[in-house]
Amino acid sequence: MAVNEVYQYSLISALMDGVASNGIPISQILSHGDHGLGTFKNMVGEMIVLDGEVYQMKADGSVVHIDPSSTITPFATVTKFQATTTTKASLKDGKKDLQSLLDKLHPEARNHFLAIRMDGVFKRIEFRTAGGQCRPREGMVDVCSRQTTHTFEGERGTVVGFRCPEYAMGINVAGDHLHFISDDRQRGGHILGFETEGEVEIGVAVLSRLNLELPKGDEEFDGAKLIKDEEGIKAVEG
């Protein structure tokens, strides 16, 4: 795969329907990208892929550096990230300000995918971590009803994420989807809100190719009713 293409394994709709028992080795994901996010078997924790390293951010607050050959993922989105636009900005109303900035930087890209990276200090950053399924096939809305949320202040770290176009809803999450990890790799999760401490460095790439890989020979995936639960996806991934 070339730089700045999306590689995705499985569907957000499948996670919504609780398809998270099987997957592919993370080493296989890394052959397609060095920057991205996802989850783990049984939705235990949040995945961040940063500079080709993979971290599992768990609900108990711990962060595990993952061995990609011995760990599988039921859902991940990655790219070989090469920022085509870089800037510095102060974002007071985190996600909203980021959205406005992206619209301004890339007005031509509303029907394309964007990969995003931000490095700097965050005055306030709220994130959640999903603890995992209580039973096989438990859907994501139920899993996330038990999510742990944290707020950190003055944390230096990196945000990795994507913005997906509206028509991709169900396949992925329409809008922005951002994960955070601290510089010391001790804290992180799925971002609910943030405010930067002064300016942070922002790198963006426009992605115009989606390579979507569906699970093969996976009875759980094959048996799932993949309805597009837009409200549900917005509630747990917004």
Add this chain to the structure above:
Amino acid sequence: MAVNEVYQYSLISALMDGVASNGIPISQILSHGDHGLGTFKNMVGEMIVLDGEVYQMKADGSVVHIDPSSTITPFATVTKFQATTTTKASLKDGKKDLQSLLDKLHPEARNHFLAIRMDGVFKRIEFRTAGGQCRPREGMVDVCSRQTTHTFEGERGTVVGFRCPEYAMGINVAGDHLHFISDDRQRGGHILGFETEGEVEIGVAVLSRLNLELPKGDEEFDGAKLIKDEEGIKAVEG
């Protein structure tokens, strides 16, 4: 690209919104597949790709064998087709019976894509051909309101198509999407209904990877509001 993967250029939602002025050379499409369907600049006619040959089926009933290096397409879906299941069947209630047969042959594939090929004699086959846009950005619903429909009886030929899962609606057409061309390459179009004359040969392949290429540097695509008009898509592509 390996055999039995989907390669798609642009989105059905873009066609719905009348994005059909630009595109990529069909020779580029053929590097990704030898079996498929699509349309042409300004939606003039229906495209069928059969054994690597490309035909334009026009509203006046003519069929043109296309030079792939000098013709562009604003939307196409192809695969390097290698049937993994072959059978013979008599389909009285064409599309409905085909759907039941596919469900029976591949119950595990409802969340995957299918490529389909049928060869034989068709007792009755109804198809339409879109005549093209009257103006740039004219949407597909309006284009198809002027479509020409034909019914042929006792026609020998080939059906090429895909079945897409529900979650792909908007990106492509959920459900089946079939084009027909006669053995003598003189007649064909987008299939509305059919009945086979006795048994026809049917080949099917399950496709578990979608490679979606979005138009790059295309102001018409970039400016389009890609709402997912499910009813509209069903009306013109069902």
